[in-house]
Amino acid sequence: MCRHIAYVGPEVALGKLLVEPPHGLYRQSWAPRRQRHGTVNADGFGVGWYAAGDPVPARYRRAGPIWADLSFADLARVVRSTALLAAVRDATLAGADAEAAAAPFAAGRWLFSHNGAVAGWPRSLAGLSRTLAPEDLLALEARNDSALVWALALARLRAGDDPGRALSDTCVEVAAAAPGSRLNLLLTDGATIAATAWGDTLWYRALPGGGTVVASEPADDAPGWREVPDRTLLTASGAEALLTPLKEPSDASVPAPPKEPRT
Numbered sequence: 001m002c003r004h005i006a007y008v009g010p011e012v013a014l015g016k017l018l019v020e021p022p023h024g025l026y027r028q029s030w031a032p033r034r035q036r037h038g039t040v041n042a043d044g045f046g047v048g049w050y051a052a053g054d055p056v057p058a059r060y061r062r063a064g065p066i067w068a069d070l071s072f073a074d075l076a077r078v079v080r081s082t083a084l085l086a087a088v089r090d091a092t093l094a095g096a097d098a099e100a101a102a103a104p105f106a107a108g109r110w111l112f113s114h115n116g117a118v119a120g121w122p123r124s125l126a127g128l129s130r131t132l133a134p135e136d137l138l139a140l141e142a143r144n145d146s147a148l149v150w151a152l153a154l155a156r157l158r159a160g161d162d163p164g165r166a167l168s169d170t171c172v173e174v175a176a177a178a179p180g181s182r183l184n185l186l187l188t189d190g191a192t193i194a195a196t197a198w199g200d201t202l203w204y205r206a207l208p209g210g211g212t213v214v215a216s217e218p219a220d221d222a223p224g225w226r227e228v229p230d231r232t233l234l235t236a237s238g239a240e241a242l243l244t245p246l247k248e249p250s251d252a253s254v255p256a257p258p259k260e261p262r263t
Contacts, residue, residue: 002041002087002088002089002090002103002113002114002115002116002216003025003028003029003032003035003041003087003088003115003215003216003217004025004085004086004087004088004103004113004115004184004186004215004216005017005018005024005025005084005085005086005087005213005214005215005216005219006083006084006085006086006111006113006186006187006188006193006195006213006214006215007083007084007085007193007211007212007213007214008082008083008188008190008191008192008193008211008212008236008237008238009082009083009207009209009210009211009212009238009239010082010209010210010211011080011081011082012080012081012082012211013076013077013078013079013080014047014049014075014076014079014080014081014084014086015073015076015077017084017086017213017219018047018076018084018086019073019076019077021219021220022219022220022221023217023218023219023220023221024219024220025066025086025087025088025215025219026066026067028041028088028216028217029041029042029045029065029066029067029088030042030065030067032216032217033217033218034201034216034217035200035201035216035217036200036201037090037117037182037200038090040090041065041088041089041090042064042065042088042090043063043089043090043091043101043102044061044062044063044064044088044089044091044098044099044101044102045061045062045065045066045069045072045086045087045088045089045102046059046060046061046062046086046087046089046099046102046103046104047059047060047061047072047076047084047085047086047087047104048060048084048085048086048104048106048111049079049081049083049084049085050081050082050083050084050190051081052082055108055109055190056108056109057083057085057104057106057109057111057190059104059106059111060072060075061099061100061102061104062099062102063098063099063102065088066088082190083188083190083191084188085103085104085111085112085113085186085187085188086104087102087103087104087113087115087186089101089102089103091144100141100142101141101142101143101144101146101147103146105141105146105147105150107154109189109190110154110157110187110188110189111187111188111189112150112153112154112185112186112187113146113185113186113187114145114146114149114150114183114184114185114186115182115184115185115186115200115216116181116182116183116184116198116199116200117145117181117182118145118148118149118174118178118181118183119178119179119180119181120178120180121144121145121178122145122148124177124178124181125145125148125174125177125178127177128148128152128173128174128177129148131152131155132151132152132155133155136151136154136155137151139151149170149174149183149185152170152173152174153166153167153170153185153187154166156169156170163187163189163192163194163235164194164233164235164244166187166194167185167187167194167195167196167233168196168233168244168246170185171183171185171196171198171233171246172246172247172248172249173249175198175248175249176249176250181198181199182198182199182200183196183198183199184196184197184198184199184200184201184202184216185198186214191237192235192236192237193212193214193234193235193236193237194233194234194235194236195214195228195233195234195235196232196233196234196246197228197229197230197231197232197234198230198231198246199230200216201216201217201227202214202215202216202227202228202232202234203215203216203217203218203225203226203227203228204225204226204228204234204236204241205218205222205224205225205226206224206239206241207224207239210238210239211238211239212236212237212238212239212240212241214234214236214241228243229243229245231245231246231248232244232245232246233245233246
């Protein structure tokens with residue numbers, strides 16, 4: 001399990017959103033208040049943000065816990081942005097991908113994070129992996145469930161789907177192939193946010209001045225935080241947020257996993 005957050009709005013220092021809040025992402029790395037699976041998010045972290053005049057975001061990712069990185073604390077104090085996506089990671093399975101497995105994942109102007117776990121990974125998504133072009137599989141940043149889920153969503157974005165549809169269709173498709181998965185997905189292009197609540201907590205808040213924060217859990221006890229119901233798509237632009245129920249998946253058209261090899 002992981003914790004993540006996205007923001008779009010007026011320019012703000014990264015630390016104002018990630019470090020300074022009493023229960024912000026920084027503290028959620030060791031003391032989350034609403035995390036249902038796992039207790040410590042120390043298997044890596046990352047933040048992506050947008051600089052003025054450049055649509056392609058920068059990223060800073062590391063394999064260790066966020067609290068042990070003094071360089072990040074210094075960076076967060078001075079770097080300012082109008083949009084960001086950040087996450088702290090609790091790995092589903094052990095692996096050797098290090099910071100490559102830490103969100104946010106990126107492509108072009110997009111930043112993506114997955115809070116949850118794919119049930120039965122990796123076998124459960126073997127069928128869906130065959131729907132991707134070989135070059136997309138070879139380009140995966142890491143060999144974990146989140147990286148493949150991102151590749152599936154990115155394929156939809158590149159085919160012309162809007163962010164909300166790309167996330168919702170990916171979420172439902174993966175849930176059908178791997179029942180019991182937790183699929184809280186988070187996506188931004190620096191101007192809008194799309195997110196799914198599927199199996200874990202998701203909250204949002206319209207901030208004074210016109211910004212919106214979407215996060216796994218509230219960063220403080222200020223009024224205005226609202227919980228997103230489970231099985232819901234959230235889309236936000238500026239201070240406006242729209243909630244759309246997601247349909248439960250059906251087994252129809254889900255690619256079958258490969259057969260077990262004979263012995």
